[in-house]
Amino acid sequence: MNEADALDIVQYAVWTVLTASAPVVLVAMAVGIGIALIQALTQVQEITLTFVPKIVAIMLVVALTGPFIGGQISAFTNVIFERIQNGF
Template sequence: MNEADALDIVQYAIWTVITASGPAVAAAMLVGIGIALIQALTQVQEITLTFVPKIIAIFLMIAVTAPFMGAQISTFTNLIFERIENGF
C-alpha cells in the first residue's frame, strides 16, 4: 500500500461519514433555524428550548434514513475488504 492508496481510503471514509450523517445534521440544522426564528419572533430566549425538538428530529431522521446510512457504510466496508483481498 502506498500513499495514494491511503489517501484514497481516507478520502472515501470521510465522504462516507459526510453522506451517512448528512440527513441527521440537516434535520438538526433546519429544526434549529426554525426554533431560533420562533424564539426571535416571540422573544422567548430559553436556551434549553432547542434541545428536545432537535433530538427528536435527529432520532426520527436516523430512523427514516437508517437503510441509506447502512448501505453507505456497507459499501465502504466492502471496498476496504476487496482492497485487502486484492493486496491493495
C-alpha cells in the first residue's frame, strides 16, 4: 500500500461520514434555528425547549434514513474488504 492508496481510502472514508451524517445534521440544524427563532420572538429562554424537539426530530430522521445510512457504511466496508482481498 502506498500513499495514493491510503489517501484514496481516507478520502472515501471522509465522504462516507459526510453523506451518512448529512440528513441528521441538517435536520438538527434546521430545528435548532427554528427553535432559536421562536425563542427570540417570544423571549422564552428555557433550555429544555431547545433539546427536546431536537432529540425527537433526530430520532425520527435516524429511523427514516436508517437504511440509507446503513447502505453508505456497508458500501464503504465492501470497498475496504475488496481492497484487502486484492492486496491493495
